[in-house]
Each structure stands twice: as C-alpha cells, then as structure tokens.
Amino acid sequence: YAFDNAIVRLPPASVTEGLRAEDRGAPTHAGVSTEHRLYIEALQAAGVAVEVLPALEDFPDSLFVEDPALVFPEGAILLRVGAKSRFGETAEIAPVLRTRFEKVLALQGPGFVDGGDVLVTPQAVMIGLSDRTTREGAEELIGLLAELGRKGVVVTTPPGVLHFKSDCSLLDDTTMLSTARLAASGVFEGMRVLLTPEGEEAGANALRINDRVFVGIDYPRTAALLEAEGYSVVRLPTSQIAKIDAGLSCMSLRW
Numbered sequence: 001y002a003f004d005n006a007i008v009r010l011p012p013a014s015v016t017e018g019l020r021a022e023d024r025g026a027p028t029h030a031g032v033s034t035e036h037r038l039y040i041e042a043l044q045a046a047g048v049a050v051e052v053l054p055a056l057e058d059f060p061d062s063l064f065v066e067d068p069a070l071v072f073p074e075g076a077i078l079l080r081v082g083a084k085s086r087f088g089e090t091a092e093i094a095p096v097l098r099t100r101f102e103k104v105l106a107l108q109g110p111g112f113v114d115g116g117d118v119l120v121t122p123q124a125v126m127i128g129l130s131d132r133t134t135r136e137g138a139e140e141l142i143g144l145l146a147e148l149g150r151k152g153v154v155v156t157t158p159p160g161v162l163h164f165k166s167d168c169s170l171l172d173d174t175t176m177l178s179t180a181r182l183a184a185s186g187v188f189e190g191m192r193v194l195l196t197p198e199g200e201e202a203g204a205n206a207l208r209i210n211d212r213v214f215v216g217i218d219y220p221r222t223a224a225l226l227e228a229e230g231y232s233v234v235r236l237p238t239s240q241i242a243k244i245d246a247g248l249s250c251m252s253l254r255w
C-alpha cells in the first residue's frame with residue numbers, strides 16, 4: 001500500500017451505459033466526473049504522482065483501469081477482461097504500460113482475469129474466481145506472477161459479488177477489511193480481519209494509500225470503525241460509480 005505512482009483514465013460520456021448487475025438507474029457523466037476528480041485529488045494529496053489518460057468513448061467502463069492490467073514495481077501484466085464489452089480495454093492500456101515498465105507480460109488465454117479479482121497482500125497475490133475470472137485464467141496468471149517473483153494463490157469470490165475486491169481491501173501488512181460473507185470462507189485465516197458493519201458491505205472496497213485509507217462517504221460506520229482502529233480515513237463520494245458496481249480500488253492502477 002506504499003505507492004508513488006498511479007494511472008487513471010477520465011470517464012467517457014458513455015459511462016451512463018456502464019455494465020451493472022442490477023439497474024438502480026444510470027449514473028450521470030457529470031456525477032461520475034466529480035467523483036473521479038475528487039479521487040485524483042485524494043491520490044495526489046496522499047503523495048502519489050497521477051498520470052491521467054484520455055477518456056475512451058467506445059468503452060463505457062474504461063475508467064476502471066484496475067481491471068485490464070496488474071502493476072507491480074517489478075513489472076506489469078496485461079489481462080484478458082471477462083466482460084465482452086470491456087475486452088478491448090487491454091489494448092488501450094498496453095502502450096501506456098510499455099512506456100512505464102520495462103517488463104510487460106501478458107495473459108495469452110483462453111482464460112480470463114479481471115484485475116478487480118486480484119488482491120495483493122505481503123504474503124501472496126490472491127486471485128478470486130468469479131463470473132469474470134476463470135480457473136484457466138487464474139492458473140496462467142500464477143505462472144506470470146512467478147516470472148515477477150510473486151506467489152499467486154487461487155481463492156473464490158462469494159456468489160453474487162462482482163469482484164473479489166468488491167468485498168475486501170488490505171488495510172496494512174496484517175489486517176484486512178472484509179465483508180462477513182467473504183471472511184466466512186476462511187480466506188483470510190492467519191490475518192487480523194475487520195468486518196464491515198451489516199448493511200455497509202459495499203464499504204469493503206476501501207483503498208489504503210500510503211498513510212491513509214480512502215472510504216466511501218456512504219459507509220459512515222465503516223469509516224468510524226477504521227478511525228477507532230487508528231487509521232487516518234479520507235471519505236470520498238462513490239454513489240455514482242456504485243450504480244455501475246464500482247468502488248474505490250477500481251479507478252486506478254498503483255505502484
């Protein structure tokens with residue numbers, strides 16, 4: 001969670017057509033743009049240098065740059081995103097990553113992995129199987145991670161949850177924030193786990209950046225819990241991106 005650099009991509013006007021499991025109304029372009037701008041400012045205030053890429057109208061979900069690639073100080077891995085409408089986002093981010101990283105590996109397929117299913121902890125890189133991430137994809141990714149000197153492990157995402165990281169985030173070297181439904185699977189055994197309060201499951205997609213933790217403003221009990229545990233919390237609006245099933249980790253690639 002110590003990061004010097006991040007890449008983000010501006011929301012296109014087509015973001016109103018972003019994928020969603022359940023239609024709770026479309027977000028507005030202006031609303032998403034405001035949330036995105038505040039997110040960039042929060043990253044900068046945390047000491048991160050942010051590269052802002054131009055919007056891609058053909059890809060409504062392309063502001064969620066976390067999904068088509070993984071980045072580490074040692075190199076980047078291009079992924080094959082599990083949703084058809086998002087598949088082309090990898091080719092758009094690839095040239096950018098080639099200018100930033102010497103080593104850029106790529107998942108060849110036929111499997112799929114969304115970056116939202118990949119959680120980096122000091123012990124391992126967890127890859128959550130989901131409707132987007134297949135076992136074949138996860139197994140190929142384990143081989144690529146090994147080339148970067150990282151250990152990958154396959155875990156599962158609770159049913160009905162979009163991404164593994166929709167339900168958890170790393171708070172420090174030994175502590176996870178998790179929903180009760182994900183923690184119940186035992187994936188975080190051996191770690192200290194803080195549970196999101198009932199009704200604030202979506203608050204589990206928080207984001208530790210350097211000395212602070214970003215938390216959605218709509219999850220006040222989660223924010224209070226983290227503050228009581230001594231974390232310095234930054235509250236950010238996420239109600240617009242939540243309409244298209246996104247949270248705070250999705251909007252950047254960080255290293």
Ligand code: CIR
Nearest residue numbers: 019064116163244245246250
């Ligand atoms: C999608 O369904 O792909 C987008 N509407 C939301 C992606 C959120 N990304 C993430 O959790 N990493």
